[in-house]
Amino acid sequence: MPNMSKTRNEMPTQAPDVRNKNFQEVALGYSEEQAIDEAQRCLNCKHKPCVNGCPVQINIPAFIQEIGKQNYEGAYQVISLSSSLPAVCGRVCPQEVQCEKYCVRGIKGESVGIGRLERFAADWHNAHPVEKIERPQLNGHKVAVVGSGPAGLTCAGDLAKKGYEVTIYEALHLAGGVLVYGIPEFRLPKAIVQKEIDTLQDLGVTVNTNVVIGRSISIEELMKENGYEAVFIGSGAGLPRFMNVPGENLNGVYSANEFLTRINLMKSYQEHSTTPIMPFKKVAVVGGGNVAMDAARCAKRLGAEDVYIVYRRSEEELPARREEVEHAKEEGIIFKLLNNPTEVLPNEKRFVGGMKCIQMELGEPDASGRRKPVEKPGSEFVLDVDCVIVAIGTSPNPLIKATTDGLATEKWGGIIVNPETGQTSIEGVYAGGDAVTGAATVILAMGAGKTAAKGIDEYIQSKKN
Amino acid sequence: MYKIIKKKILNPTVTLMDVEAPLVARKAEPGQFIILRVDAEGERIPLTVADFDREKGTVTIIFQIVGATTEKLNHLNEGDSILDFVGPLGVASHTEGLKKVAVVGGGVGCAIAYPIAKKLHSQGAEVHSIVGFRNKDLLILEDEFKKASSRYFVMTDDGSYGEKGLVTDALKKLLDAGERYDEVITIGPLIMMKFVSKLTKEYGVKTVVSMNPVMVDGTGMCGGCRLTVGGEVKFACVDGPDFDGHEVDYDEAMARAAMYKDFERHAYEETCNLFKQEVN
Numbered sequence: 001m002p003n004m005s006k007t008r009n010e011m012p013t014q015a016p017d018v019r020n021k022n023f024q025e026v027a028l029g030y031s032e033e034q035a036i037d038e039a040q041r042c043l044n045c046k047h048k049p050c051v052n053g054c055p056v057q058i059n060i061p062a063f064i065q066e067i068g069k070q071n072y073e074g075a076y077q078v079i080s081l082s083s084s085l086p087a088v089c090g091r092v093c094p095q096e097v098q099c100e101k102y103c104v105r106g107i108k109g110e111s112v113g114i115g116r117l118e119r120f121a122a123d124w125h126n127a128h129p130v131e132k133i134e135r136p137q138l139n140g141h142k143v144a145v146v147g148s149g150p151a152g153l154t155c156a157g158d159l160a161k162k163g164y165e166v167t168i169y170e171a172l173h174l175a176g177g178v179l180v181y182g183i184p185e186f187r188l189p190k191a192i193v194q195k196e197i198d199t200l201q202d203l204g205v206t207v208n209t210n211v212v213i214g215r216s217i218s219i220e221e222l223m224k225e226n227g228y229e230a231v232f233i234g235s236g237a238g239l240p241r242f243m244n245v246p247g248e249n250l251n252g253v254y255s256a257n258e259f260l261t262r263i264n265l266m267k268s269y270q271e272h273s274t275t276p277i278m279p280f281k282k283v284a285v286v287g288g289g290n291v292a293m294d295a296a297r298c299a300k301r302l303g304a305e306d307v308y309i310v311y312r313r314s315e316e317e318l319p320a321r322r323e324e325v326e327h328a329k330e331e332g333i334i335f336k337l338l339n340n341p342t343e344v345l346p347n348e349k350r351f352v353g354g355m356k357c358i359q360m361e362l363g364e365p366d367a368s369g370r371r372k373p374v375e376k377p378g379s380e381f382v383l384d385v386d387c388v389i390v391a392i393g394t395s396p397n398p399l400i401k402a403t404t405d406g407l408a409t410e411k412w413g414g415i416i417v418n419p420e421t422g423q424t425s426i427e428g429v430y431a432g433g434d435a436v437t438g439a440a441t442v443i444l445a446m447g448a449g450k451t452a453a454k455g456i457d458e459y460i461q462s463k464k465n
Numbered sequence: 466m467y468k469i470i471k472k473k474i475l476n477p478t479v480t481l482m483d484v485e486a487p488l489v490a491r492k493a494e495p496g497q498f499i500i501l502r503v504d505a506e507g508e509r510i511p512l513t514v515a516d517f518d519r520e521k522g523t524v525t526i527i528f529q530i531v532g533a534t535t536e537k538l539n540h541l542n543e544g545d546s547i548l549d550f551v552g553p554l555g556v557a558s559h560t561e562g563l564k565k566v567a568v569v570g571g572g573v574g575c576a577i578a579y580p581i582a583k584k585l586h587s588q589g590a591e592v593h594s595i596v597g598f599r600n601k602d603l604l605i606l607e608d609e610f611k612k613a614s615s616r617y618f619v620m621t622d623d624g625s626y627g628e629k630g631l632v633t634d635a636l637k638k639l640l641d642a643g644e645r646y647d648e649v650i651t652i653g654p655l656i657m658m659k660f661v662s663k664l665t666k667e668y669g670v671k672t673v674v675s676m677n678p679v680m681v682d683g684t685g686m687c688g689g690c691r692l693t694v695g696g697e698v699k700f701a702c703v704d705g706p707d708f709d710g711h712e713v714d715y716d717e718a719m720a721r722a723a724m725y726k727d728f729e730r731h732a733y734e735e736t737c738n739l740f741k742q743e744v745n
């Protein structure tokens with residue numbers, strides 16, 4: 001008999017006024033009892049609408065059934081058939097616009113907590129390691145992977161399982177991409193990412209950090225001199241966009257990438273780190289996505305008294321995960337919606353002295369279908385802040401394009417690929433993730449890594465015959 | 466890990482190291498830089514490639530001890546290793562087609578200017594080097610510069626060596642004497658590059674400066690290294706580090722360079738104290 005409760009099991013969390021002072025994980029995860037209770041809310045629908053909402057088509061009711069039967073490892077195995085990073089995706093996927101959006105239980109109540117159950121299964125698996133993974137027999141072919149974000153990690157893992165000798169090249173000193181330098185510890189503990197990387201290394205994947213492809217080695221050299229038969233580019237969308245308003249280069253104006261990198265990658269919040277971060281008191285974060293929420297919540301944790309989200313549209317259009325918006329509000333982040341910055345004002349020392357904004361209202365829908373924000377004349381005001389963090393998006397880093405002859409890209413920088421195989425305009429060179437789509441999601445990057453792994457395998461196998 | 470093959474104290478505050486980094490050595494060109502991290506708690510700092518040996522697979526760095534990280538780095542010795550060392554980053558200096566060049570270096574900036582002078586010299590260009598230091602004790606790379614230049618001038622603030630005065634005085638003299646350069650390349654403190662550029666602008670001589678702002682990743686990902694050049698925002702780590710000296714907004718760059726001054730002083734003092742405790 002299914003559990004007909006209209007509401008889902010609540011996720012246990014650290015209390016807001018405690019957690020906004022530490023960097024430990026906010027959401028603590030379901031207990032076994034909660035997981036079983038929640039699993040019983042799933043109706044095991046024949047037509048599985050949830051699955052169609054999942055970018056990688058995880059067999060959702062099947063894994064939830066396994067949780068219901070207390071076969072947690074079995075649940076994990078079902079997820080593993082389609083996803084390489086369940087512990088990550090269970091935490092960071094925007095479930096409310098994917099699987100959970102289509103869940104039948106959502107019609108007359110809350111949808112099944114699919115993401116929470118996914119996380120439960122993955123955490124259970126990680127806490128109860130099965131026997132050590134056996135290294136697959138090598139098939140004699142070498143593949144290089146550029147970038148160690150979710151796209152690169154997934155592509156590397158899938159190929160390694162098929163017997164390829166895979167080497168990942170990562171520009172930074174630590175593997176993980178946005179998962180380590182962008183998404184904060186309190187939302188995605190770095191130990192989880194490290195675990196994924198350890199697993200890859202157990203599979204035989206080599207991870208070479210401190211190598212910038214295009215500078216240290218070019219893609220062409222990888223193929224012609226280093227003996228790689230194929231290369232996968234998963235270099236992400238790391239190039240930060242700025243607002244182009246006066247005062248943007250003042251001290252105390254950061255891109256979200258810089259602010260988050262200082263905190264997450266360089267651990268500047270820890271006492272012994274020598275990477276500086278300033279003790280700002282009043283912080284404005286411009287933007288409304290996950291990146292903006294992460295930056296705002298980090299600023300709060302570093303001790304800022306007032307932290308504002310300044311976003312030019314309304315609450316409904318906020319692109320961040322619902323849960324992050326709610327968590328941010330609970331933690332005391334102030335939402336200044338329908339406002340747009342026009343200038344960053346200096347103080348006498350060339351640091352930020354304030355941010356001039358103008359109020360906006362929503363007009364006609366634009367090309368994206370969202371109502372276009374327009375300025376309200378005469379509504380300028382100055383927000384009293386000493387730090388501004390710009391989180392209005394990123395685009396693909398042009399370095400690889402600039403150093404790889406014949407690599408076709410869109411005008412805005414995205415690498416053009418065949419969506420079926422991930423192949424770029426160059427034979428043997430594949431790409432996926434944010435480098436292709438522009439800033440998107442972990443699950444899409446992971447899916448693209450899988451597609452390309454398949455594409456690369458077929459390409460190399462077909463060459464052999 | 467990247468092993469230190471050679472360490473040489475150039476003056477009380479400037480040290481040279483040859484570091485084993487074959488991938489970097491294979492590709493490095495004058496004008497490019499590396500980013501290193503001494504240990505797991507260290508920050509990432511950029512240092513210019515001062516020289517390289519492709520065969521031995523080593524890269525030479527020269528650094529001034531100015532903060533916590535360079536202090537820690539200076540405590541490493543031959544045989545020790547640096548945790549992270551990535552590069553070569555940035556765009557190499559353009560030297561093609563230059564026939565006559567003045568290379569103007571200030572302080573530890575000479576370490577960055579030297580490989581460029583050397584490259585120009587090896588390409589057959591006529592190189593006039595002007596180097597400036599606060600005093601004689603701080604002088605570095607004299608023999609190297611002499612070998613790479615047809616004329617070599619040393620300026621010191623106190624006149625303890627070479628001539629007393631600023632590098633701009635020497636450059637002005639040369640320009641006034643009718644020397645005409647295809648380009649002036651200047652590397653040193655921001656304030657010096659600002660005034661060299663101001664001078665050469667009056668004489669209409671193309672000038673290239675090498676900028677060294679605060680950096681984090683060095684790959685174009687953070688924007689922390691941004692500068693205004695000719696009214697446009699540029700990322701020094703990918704668009705530079707070389708820029709047209711007549712277009713750089715030096716005042717902004719100076720303000721940005723001072724952003725972490727207080728923090729750094731504090732971290733530096735703490736590091737020094739730590740090392741002192743170890744000694745006692």
Ligand SMILES: Cc1cc2nc3c(=O)[nH]c(=O)nc-3n(C[C@H](O)[C@H](O)[C@H](O)COP(=O)(O)OP(=O)(O)OC[C@H]3O[C@@H](n4cnc5c(N)ncnc54)[C@H](O)[C@@H]3O)c2cc1C
Nearest residue numbers: 147149150151171177178182213236433434440441442445
């Ligand atoms: C702060 C923040 C929060 C986010 N929150 C969420 C969320 O809640 N949910 C969600 O689904 N998505 C979220 N995202 C988006 C998600 O993280 C990305 O879509 C995803 O990580 C993209 O994966 P990727 O593998 O394509 O690239 P990345 O994760 O960007 O990894 C690319 C890697 O390639 C390396 N690289 C780049 N150039 C080179 C080179 N030339 N040589 C060698 N290495 C190179 C980079 O250093 C990086 O490590 C967030 C992003 C950010 C920044």
Ligand code: SF4
Nearest residue numbers: 042043045050103104
């Ligand atoms: S739609 Fe909801 S109830 Fe139906 S199978 Fe999917 S998760 Fe279960």
Ligand code: FES
Nearest residue numbers: 683685687688702
């Ligand atoms: S150092 Fe980060 S973009 Fe240049």
